[in-house]
Amino acid sequence: MVVGLGNPGPRYARTRHNAGQRVVEQLAARLSATRFASRYAGQFAEARGPRGPLGLLVPITYMNDSGASVGPAAGTLHATPAQxxxxxxxxxxxxxxxxxxxxxxxxxxxxxxxxxxxxxxxxFLRVRLGVGRPGPGFRGDEADWVLCPFDEPEEQVDALLARGLEMTEAVLADGMDAAIARFHARPPGERARARAERRAQAGAADTGNPADSHPSDPSDSHPAREHPQEPS
Structure with missing residues (x-):
């Protein structure tokens, strides 16, 4: 079962806290799922996943009571937490x-x-969508922050959701370990910079000179690239 977290109603639909819900709605469209229907104190749909039948759940409890929806759904579907x-x-x-x-x-x-x-x-398994913390100019606390709409450009928000959808699909197809290995891998340029920094720090320790934190081979630096228990 895949669960997309958020708060119910149009007031919250575009807020940071509803990013998970939006990804699961996109997943339902991608998998040609059944229409969402009221069930388990949420909106529930069924689809055929890469490894078999799949339940899709968007709780319509408020965020803080999501377990009141997820617990009964998992119980009915005989899904363990790892699923x-x-x-x-x-x-x-x-x-x-x-x-x-x-x-x-x-x-x-x-x-x-x-x-x-x-x-x-x-x-249970998780796909974490980074929404960041409020900057110094934000008036309010972190709870206020996640209940506000994104202020980043729409194309950047769309890219975040697309990346979340891609990782969700990777977990469903290949499992969490494989998805983590794919999505968390450091890009070649970043690895080269880290190696250069370690060499410089080791050299400084040997000679007593300050470490040079710059990569020894700038040509090896490339833009970062992230590629986007089986849930039941």
Missing amino acids: VLVVHDDIDLPFGKVRGKAGGGQGGHNGLRSIAQGLGGPG
Whole structure:
């Protein structure tokens, strides 16, 4: 089962907190899923995933009560926590970053905390959509921030959602470990810079000279490129 987190209603539809919901709605269209219908205190659809039948769930509880939707759905579908993939916004990631995770802490995300309670543990899978933290000019706290619409250009928001969709599909097709290996890989130029910095730091330790943090071969630097338990 794939779960897209958000808050119900048009007021929240374009906010940062609803990024996960938007990705799952796009996934439903991509997989030609059945029409979403009211079920499990949410909107539920069925599709054929890369490895078999797949449930798609958008809770219509408010974010902080997401577990009241996810728990009953998982129980009816006989899905273990490791077969539940949750797509959600994450302020701990810079805007535009997408990362996967299996289990672990919820990082202060109340929706994830509620799901852990509803599933009886935190062992579910996650696709994290980076929305970043508020800058110094923002008036309000982090809770206000995620309930505001994106202020980045629309094409950048679309790129974030597309990257999230691509990683979600990769998890469904190949599993979380393979998706992480693909999406988290450091690009060649970044690896070269890291190697050069380590060599410079090692040389400085040997000679007592300050480390030169610049790459030894600038021509090896390339723009970063991110490629976009099986959920049931």
